[in-house]
Amino acid sequence: MVSEASGSGVGRSAEAGLLVSPAGLAPRERETGGLIRQAIPVVRGLYLLASRYFAAILLGAILLSILGVYLGWGKAAGGTTLMGEQIRNALVLGAIYALIAVGYTMVYGIIELINFAHGDVFTLSGFYAFIIAGWLGLDSMATSGIGGLLLALLIIFALTMAAAGLTGMAIERVAYRRLRDAPRLAPLITAIGVSFLLEGFMLVKFGPDNFPTHNANWITGQAFNVGGVSIGTKDIFIVGIALLLMFALGAFVRVTRLGKAMRSTAQDRAAALLCGININRTISVTFFIGSALAAGAAIIYSINYGSIQWSLGFRFGIIAFTAAVLGGIGNIVGAGIGGFLIGMIYVLGGSLVGGEWSESLIFAVLVLILTFKPVGLFGIDVTTRA
Amino acid sequence: MLRFFRRPVGSAQRAQGSTVFWILSVTASGLLLMGWLLPWFVEPTASGIGTSPQDVLLNPAGFADFLIYVIAATMLILVLSPLVEIAARIRKRQLPQIADRARLIAAVAGLALTVAVWLLVRYILGPRDSTLGPIDSHTVTDSAVWLTMYGYGVAALVYGARTWVLSRPNVAFGLVVLPFGALLPLMFHQAPDFLLWAAASLAVYTLLGLGLNIVVGFAGLLDLGYAAFFAIGAYACASFASPNHHIHLPLWVLIFIGAAVASVFGGILGAPTLRLRGDYLAIVTLGFGEIIPDLATNNVLGLTGGPSGISGIDQPSIGPINFGTNPQWFYWSLLILSIIVVLLLRNTEHSRLGRAWVAIREDEVAAAATGINTTSTKLLAFAMGASVSGLAGAFYGSIVTIVTPEDFSFSVSVAVLSIIVLGGIGNITGVILGSFVLTLVIFWILPHMNEWSMTVSAPDHPISFLPGLGTVNFTQYTYMVYGVALILMMLLRPGGLLPSRARRVELEKGIESESLAAVQGRA
Numbered sequence: 001m002v003s004e005a006s007g008s009g010v011g012r013s014a015e016a017g018l019l020v021s022p023a024g025l026a027p028r029e030r031e032t033g034g035l036i037r038q039a040i041p042v043v044r045g046l047y048l049l050a051s052r053y054f055a056a057i058l059l060g061a062i063l064l065s066i067l068g069v070y071l072g073w074g075k076a077a078g079g080t081t082l083m084g085e086q087i088r089n090a091l092v093l094g095a096i097y098a099l100i101a102v103g104y105t106m107v108y109g110i111i112e113l114i115n116f117a118h119g120d121v122f123t124l125s126g127f128y129a130f131i132i133a134g135w136l137g138l139d140s141m142a143t144s145g146i147g148g149l150l151l152a153l154l155i156i157f158a159l160t161m162a163a164a165g166l167t168g169m170a171i172e173r174v175a176y177r178r179l180r181d182a183p184r185l186a187p188l189i190t191a192i193g194v195s196f197l198l199e200g201f202m203l204v205k206f207g208p209d210n211f212p213t214h215n216a217n218w219i220t221g222q223a224f225n226v227g228g229v230s231i232g233t234k235d236i237f238i239v240g241i242a243l244l245l246m247f248a249l250g251a252f253v254r255v256t257r258l259g260k261a262m263r264s265t266a267q268d269r270a271a272a273l274l275c276g277i278n279i280n281r282t283i284s285v286t287f288f289i290g291s292a293l294a295a296g297a298a299i300i301y302s303i304n305y306g307s308i309q310w311s312l313g314f315r316f317g318i319i320a321f322t323a324a325v326l327g328g329i330g331n332i333v334g335a336g337i338g339g340f341l342i343g344m345i346y347v348l349g350g351s352l353v354g355g356e357w358s359e360s361l362i363f364a365v366l367v368l369i370l371t372f373k374p375v376g377l378f379g380i381d382v383t384t385r386a
Numbered sequence: 387m388l389r390f391f392r393r394p395v396g397s398a399q400r401a402q403g404s405t406v407f408w409i410l411s412v413t414a415s416g417l418l419l420m421g422w423l424l425p426w427f428v429e430p431t432a433s434g435i436g437t438s439p440q441d442v443l444l445n446p447a448g449f450a451d452f453l454i455y456v457i458a459a460t461m462l463i464l465v466l467s468p469l470v471e472i473a474a475r476i477r478k479r480q481l482p483q484i485a486d487r488a489r490l491i492a493a494v495a496g497l498a499l500t501v502a503v504w505l506l507v508r509y510i511l512g513p514r515d516s517t518l519g520p521i522d523s524h525t526v527t528d529s530a531v532w533l534t535m536y537g538y539g540v541a542a543l544v545y546g547a548r549t550w551v552l553s554r555p556n557v558a559f560g561l562v563v564l565p566f567g568a569l570l571p572l573m574f575h576q577a578p579d580f581l582l583w584a585a586a587s588l589a590v591y592t593l594l595g596l597g598l599n600i601v602v603g604f605a606g607l608l609d610l611g612y613a614a615f616f617a618i619g620a621y622a623c624a625s626f627a628s629p630n631h632h633i634h635l636p637l638w639v640l641i642f643i644g645a646a647v648a649s650v651f652g653g654i655l656g657a658p659t660l661r662l663r664g665d666y667l668a669i670v671t672l673g674f675g676e677i678i679p680d681l682a683t684n685n686v687l688g689l690t691g692g693p694s695g696i697s698g699i700d701q702p703s704i705g706p707i708n709f710g711t712n713p714q715w716f717y718w719s720l721l722i723l724s725i726i727v728v729l730l731l732r733n734t735e736h737s738r739l740g741r742a743w744v745a746i747r748e749d750e751v752a753a754a755a756t757g758i759n760t761t762s763t764k765l766l767a768f769a770m771g772a773s774v775s776g777l778a779g780a781f782y783g784s785i786v787t788i789v790t791p792e793d794f795s796f797s798v799s800v801a802v803l804s805i806i807v808l809g810g811i812g813n814i815t816g817v818i819l820g821s822f823v824l825t826l827v828i829f830w831i832l833p834h835m836n837e838w839s840m841t842v843s844a845p846d847h848p849i850s851f852l853p854g855l856g857t858v859n860f861t862q863y864t865y866m867v868y869g870v871a872l873i874l875m876m877l878l879r880p881g882g883l884l885p886s887r888a889r890r891v892e893l894e895k896g897i898e899s900e901s902l903a904a905v906q907g908r909a
Contacts, residue, residue, distance in 0.1 A: 114665045175873055184664050185608055186876050189807055192610075192800060193872025200865030208862075314796065318672065325669075360680040363673035370670050371658040 047372065054373040058326075062341065065348040073352060084229030086347050092235050092304060094343020095242035099297035100320035101327070101335040101342075102246060103290030109266045109330030110286045111180060116191040117171055118294060119317020120198035125164040125295035126308035127206060130213045132159045142218040149218060156215075160299055161292035168291025169284045177280070195314070202310035209309070215299075216306025238300045245296050246336045249289065253332060262286055266330065315359060319346070322366040328376030338377070409819065409883055410544045410562060417537030494542055536566060559815055559884070563822065564725075586785050588825040589720035590778050595805040595817040596727055597774030602803070603812030604740060605767035606747030608668040611655075611675020612802050615772040617794035618651050619644035619779020621682065624696035624789045625689060637702035641723075641780045648776025649769040656768035660761055675799055682791040695790030699783050709784070716785050723781075727774060731814055734770075743767055797865065801828075804868045807875050810882030819884055827867055832860045 050057065070083040100122055107115040133139055133156055142152035175194050179187040219234045253259035261282045264272040273279055302308055323342040327334025345365060350358030369376065540562055594616060601609045622644045626635045635643070659670050685692035702709045709715045734740050742763045745753035754760050783789050801824065809820020875882060 112665075114669065175877070178877055182880065185606075186880055188608065188665050188668060189803065190873050190876040192803070193869045193876065195869070196797075196800060196865050197869030197873065200863060200867075200869055203865060204859075204862050315676075318669075318676065321669065322673075354684075356684050357680075360677050360684075363677045363680075366673045367658070367670050367677075370662060370666050374662065374666060 051372040054369070055377045058341070058377075062344050062348065065345075065352050068352050069348055081228040082351075084227060086351050087344075088229060088231060088235055090343045090347035091340065092238050092343075093346060094340035095239045096297045096301050096304075096339075097316075097320045097323045097342050097346075098336045098339025099242050099245060099293045099300075100316060101323035101339045102249060102332055103294045104317075104321050104324040105327070105329055105332060105335035106262075106286050106290045108324070109332075110262060110283055111176070111187075112184065113176065113187050113191060114321065115290075116188070116317065117175075117194035117198055118290065119313035119315075119320065120195050120202070121164055121168055121171070121291045121313070122294040122298050122301075122316060123202060123308060123310065123313035124167060124198055124298075125160055125291070126213065126298035126302050126312075127202065127211070128163045128295065129156055129160040129215070129299050129302060130211070130308070132156060132163070133213075133215060139214045139218075142215070152218070156299060157296065161295045164295030164298075165288035165292040168287040168294075172284060172287040177283075180283075195317075199310055199314065206310055210307045211309060212307045213302040215303050218303055234304060238304055241296065241300055245293055246332075249293065250332060252289070258282070258285055318366070319359070319362050322362055322369070325366065325369055325374075325376055328378040331376070331378050334376060334378035407544065410540060410558065413562060414537050414541040414544055417533050417540060419537075559819065563815075563818055566822075585714075586716045586720060587782075587829055588821060589717060589724055590782050590785070591802065591805060591825050592724050592818055592821040593720070593727060593778035593781075594775055594802045595809070595821045596724070596731060596814065597771045597778065598802045599771075599806050599812065599814065599817045600731065600734075600743075600774065601767050601771035603806060603817070604735065604743040604747070605764060606743075607764065607767060608664070608671070609768075609771070610668045610672035610796075610799055610803070611678070612671075612771075612775060613794040613796070613798035614655075614675040614678035615648040615652060615775035616779040616782070616798060617678050617682065617789075617791075618648045618772075619776030620783040620789045620793070621690060621696070621779075622647045622776065623780035623783035624699050627700040627784065628696055628698050630691060630696045630698070634700055637700075637780070637784050640784070641777050644776040644780030644783075645773040646776070648779065649773035652768040652770075652772025653765055655772075656765045660764055672796070672799075675796065679791040679794050682794075690791075693791060695788055695793075697788040699787045699789070701787065702784050716781070720781060723777070727777075728814055728818070735814070739763065739766065797868070800868055800872075804871045806882070808871050808882060810884040813882070813884050816882050816884035820882065823883075824867075824871065828864055832863060832867075 066083060066087070069086050070080065072079065072082075100118065103118050103121075104115060107113055107118070133152075136155065138152040138156055141148040143149075171194055175190045176187050179190055219232075219237055221233045222230050224231055253262060261272070261277045262285065264275065265277060265279055265282045269279060272282075298308070319342060320339065323338035324335045325338070326341060327336070327338030329335075342362060342365070346358050346362055349361040353361070594612070597615075598609060598612050601607050601612070623637075623640045625631055626633045626643060627637070627640055628634075655671065655674050659667050662670060682690040682695070683693050690696065701711075704715070707715055709719075742753065742758045745756065745758055746760055746763055750760055782793075786793075805820040805824050806817050807820070808824060809818065810816025879885075
């Protein structure tokens with residue numbers, strides 16, 4: 001008599017002695033009925049299917065779009081060369097997204113904050129790299145020969161990453177630390193504030209237009225040619241550096257004491273504190289590493305594209321965040337893979353439906369992931385996050 | 387008389403009352419300062435009170451200048467008095483009561499004197515007296531005197547009716563805001579047009595803040611794509627009142643269309659995000675807020691006119707009055723509309739629906755357990771917030787007569803968010819205050835800083851002490867203002883300038899991570 005919708009406790013009491021009339025327990029919705037009510041199980045079933053096979057659907061869509069570019073559906077011209085070039089571009093872009101996404105995912109993993117300022121730290125590091133190269137005269141050094149190039153790259157990566165890391169630590173110290181135990185809305189709003197502060201600073205300091213950097217011609221030449229697709233040394237360098245940095249980070253988190261401290265802080269902050277881990281230092285280090293990786297992304301971005309703009313970080317940030325969510329937020333490897341997947345979706349989707357739609361496409365993917373599979377492809381199901 | 391000045395007892399009352407008291411004091415001194423400095427913001431072209439203070443200072447002569455000195459002295463007293471009060475408060479957390487009386491006398495005297503001088507200048511001396519110069523032609527003087535008078539009025543209210551202000555903080559604030567809002571076009575009745583546009587955009591931003599306050603403040607759902615609904619309202623207006631589709635509907639129909647279309651989109655956005663909470667919801671709404679301008683840029687279905695947008699939107703009119711030539715009518719109608727919206731929202735806030743929103747904000751599971759239909763309640767929050775935004779968007783469209791996708795970027799969403807964070811999340815009065823403060827800074831102070839810096843840094847100017855000042859573009863600092871406002875408010879005063887009570891408890895005490903607080907010995 002008692003409907004299955006009411007809880008088991010109620011059911012037992014009703015069976016025991018019918019303390020409550022079963023009619024009173026029947027859910028109200030029963031009485032209304034209608035088309036919408038009949039459609040609900042269908043919608044729910046479709047929803048469950050979509051969320052269960054989300055990874056398969058996404059990979060299928062990517063493979064289909066590679067095929068689409070190859071066959072020349074939509075606005076793409078078609079052919080092997082185009083497909084190869086688009087995959088190359090997607091990998092380069094994906095490497096940049098992956099490096100930024102790792103910063104998002106680390107910060108979210110450890111203090112559950114969407115660090116809106118991260119995208120702007122990325123842009124700011126691009127300007128840092130420009131200033132440092134100008135100060136030390138790295139441009140002439142880099143173009144003087146292979147030895148000079150390696151030295152210049154070493155210097156610029158080290159200094160820019162250090163500067164960006166310190167910026168990230170300073171942001172955490174000033175803006176987020178005090179709000180660590182506040183409700184989650186508060187640090188999120190502060191993060192938006194930091195993002196706007198940085199963007200405003202860059203707008204005032206470097207002007208509203210595209211800001212040319214000189215390191216686009218640091219690395220030139222073609223490495224090899226695969227079936228008509230020319231792969232430049234630059235492309236190999238970019239993807240290689242991104243992978244190297246991410247593997248270094250993975251090793252750091254897995255092997256070192258500090259990495260262990262980071263993992264335990266992410267798992268349970270109170271328990272980590274009880275074990276004697278210095279939480280403030282651990283979180284600072286997390287911000288340092290995340291921002292340093294964003295700086296690495298900024299350097300390879302400016303080496304590849306040769307310019308930077310004050311508002312660049314905002315959309316790059318959202319796209320990279322999408323990558324982090326796609327890979328399962330809090331999961332470093334997932335963020336890396338997500339970055340490359342998002343690069344694929346961006347480039348291939350853009351060449352199928354038109355480049356002006358590629359950002360909308362990414363935002364649509366973001367909305368779809370969060371709606372159907374908020375834990376991402378490689379995430380663990382934590383109910384409070386969804 | 388002494389009883390009149392005594393501070394009221396009761397800590398809760400004092401806690402909120404003193405906030406309003408501070409805001410009013412700062413408002414009064416801000417208005418006074420603005421009225422006082424307004425002449426400096428304008429190119430010095432002639433002698434007189436208004437246009438060129440340094441002329442007055444350099445060549446003191448005659449009765450009018452004496453009056454100016456008297457006014458300046460009383461102004462200084464009033465401007466300094468809040469500072470004195472701050473110092474006193476910091477020192478002993480108590481007010482010297484004699485200072486109150488002195489300030490009241492100064493306020494009343496200053497008000498009377500300013501009225502007298504204004505009448506003198508405007509109606510008796512002005513057109514004839516050559517010593518005062520061609521003041522009548524300089525509307526700046528009028529605006530300056532209006533602002534000063536209003537500042538004195540607020541100061542008199544604050545210092546004269548202290549007990550009353552402290553016991554009815556929101557009413558007192560409303561008494562300040564409403565007349566100020568009503569007087570704004572009067573103050574600038576002949577002033578440059580852009581001040582009127584600034585007043586109109588203030589009203590638009592107030593409406594936006596009120597709408598976002600439903601979603602963020604009442605229901606606790608952080609919406610970072612609020613500009614999308616604004617865009618939808620504006621584009622709805624643009625489509626139905628422009629040569630673009632050859633449809634010309636009057637604005638009074640359009641605002642309902644804008645509100646309806648926006649609320650439908652609010653529901654559409656709300657439906658898939660119902661399962662999400664907190665920051666994930668924020669990100670989804672942010673994505674939505676980026677998709678809508680992208681759709682408009684890419685001219686989806688040929689409806690939106692691409693990157694250049696839709697232009698030539700009709701200017702509304704009532705009978706012979708055309709709003710386009712008389713921009714203050716926009717302001718008046720927006721003011722009336724805002725008052726209606728405020729009244730409706732106030733009633734909703736205390737209705738069954740409003741209480742359901744608060745319950746969901748505090749604890750969704752518990753709210754569902756008490757029988758609240760969380761799905762429809764959250765959807766209603768989204769739809770209602772969106773409809774207010776659509777309303778504002780329809781007005782915005784007919785004010786600016788051209789809508790382009792760039793008008794609805796993320797910075798608009800953040801501007802509205804800054805307004806409610808600054809004013810006080812969840813408090814209607816606070817939201818109004820926030821929109822006043824922020825639009826004043828963005829649309830009034832920063833552009834005037836530009837003029838001022840250019841004037842001051844001119845080589846022949848007597849006080850050109852900072853030569854590089856003229857090249858600074860202060861309007862570029864808009865982003866930094868938003869950022870600093872958000873950071874400082876969250877760090878120093880998370881409830882906003884005028885916090886709502888429930889929200890303040892939640893934000894300042896913190897409800898999460900109690901175990902950690904216990905471990906660190908802070909609980």
